[in-house]
Amino acid sequence: MPVRDGSECHDVERFLLRLLAAPSLSTQEAAAAEVLRAELVTLGFEVETDELGNVIGVLDLGPGPTILLDSHLDTVGVERPEAWSAAPSGERRGDLIYGRGAVDMKGPLAACVHGVASLGTTHDAGRIVVSGSVAEELVEGAALVPIVQRVAPDYVVICEPTAGALALGQRGRAEVVVEVTGKPCHSAYPAEGVNAAEVMAEIICEVRCLPATQHPVLGDGILVLTDLASSPLPSLSVVPARCTARFDRRTLPGELLSDVLEPIRSVAERVAAQFDASTEVSLGEATYTTYTGCAVRAACFAPAWVTEPGSTVAESALQGFASVGMTLPVSHYSFCTNGSATAGALGVPTIGYGPGAPNLAHQVDEAIALSELREGVRGYAALVRGLTSRA
Structure with missing residues (x-):
């Protein structure tokens, strides 16, 4: 089925509103996946849904490289819908479209689908693949790996919002789990036991003093405490025998898992030994079942990546934008993306581009402007032209 002519006005706004109306919490993306599948079919893509539930649309425009443009279908939840000034399920007010996922990242997905489709019969180079991947909000990259293995792209575009810039990298992310085992006793006789929560408090204080690794472009490899729990909970006159802390560690290019874990393990073991407690430091793991019923277990380690400004993928992209009068600043993502799989783990040349302000993601009144x-x-069409060397 041929793609609709590029001169035809595609109704990207209505498509976005349909996506926003389809709830798509992680592992519950079925409705949004169907909206995407139907739109891709209408626009002339060859479409399939893989075992995980990823929706994959292909346009074979002619000889040339394979370009994969990825957007994740899932969103975070809406904790306080009453705090929104517009419907979290999608509403246009003036120049803004509000809704959970408007920026992160159904807006970029809608623009990507219609941008690629707008090439119509005016472009005759490249195999263009658009993916709507699942469960990115749970663990970055895990669902994209089988897509990459399936389509073997020459270049990857991560469609997360960039405020109109060209993103050439990101810090990665590791979830570090620290467990302390002490000795329970009656809280009236604390000297008879080992308080695991107090030992953990000492570990947390010392871990905060660890020097951050640094990168000239991406900044510091920061470490942030994100979760803390003791056991038993609630504790009734019992000194806690166990305590678990989770840390978010933003990784930098070239850092290995051992680079992340060993400094924390060294501190934890030294402090625990002072209190006659034991400790274990490990990498977190995400386990979930996709909406298609596929069980997934993935390590929470997303590598960082940087693409050089003078690389072929970056230069070709910028030339594509320039061909339609778009001058993009070069930047990088401040958060982790599925690019951790493509560039960080698999080494596929990767860039990022997407409409919308990334700081609005996960916020009350998340919105994207129609102008964006x-x-x-327009930008996605130009980008594809540039990457297929027919700018």
Whole structure:
């Protein structure tokens, strides 16, 4: 089925509103996946849904490289819908479209689909693959790996919002779990036991003093405490025998798992020994079942990546944008993306581009401007032309 002509006005706004109306919490993306599948079919893509539930649309425009443009379908939840000034399920007010996922990242997905489709019969180079991947909000990259293995792209575009810039990297992310085992006793006789929570408090204080690794472009490899729990909970006159802390460690290019874990393990073991407690430091693991019923277990370690500004993928992208009068600043993501799989783990040349302000993600009144959405449609078409060397 041929793609609709590029001169035809695609209704990207209505498509985005349909996506926003389809709830898609992680592992519950079925409704949004169906909206995407139907739109891709209408626009002339060859479409399939893989075992995990990823939706994959392909346009074979002619000889040339394979370009994969990825957006994740899942969103975080809406904790306080009453705090929104517009419907979290999607509503247009003036130049803004509100809704959970408007920026992160159904807006970029809608712009990407219509931008690629707008090439129509005016472009004759490249195999273009658009993916709507699942469960990115649970663990970055895990669902994209089988897509990459399936389509073997020459270049990957991560469609997370960049405020109209060209993103050439990101810090990675590791979830570090620290467990302390002490000795329970009656809280009236604390000297008879070992308080695991107090030992953990000492570990947390010392871990905070660890020097951060640094990168000239991406910044510091920061370490942040994100979760803390003792056991038993609640504790009734009992000194806690166990305590678990989780840390978010932002990784930098070239850092291995051992580089992340060993400094924390060294501190934890030294402090625990002072109190006659034991400790274990490990990498967190995400376990979930996709909406298609596929069980997934993935380590929470997403590598960092940087693409050089003078690389072929970056230069070709910028030339594509320039061909339609778009001058993009070069930047990088401040958060972790599925690029950790493509560039960080698999070494596929990767860049990022997407409409919308990334700081609005996960916020009350998340929204994207129609002007940003339309510029994104134009930008994705130009980007594909550049990457297929027919700018």
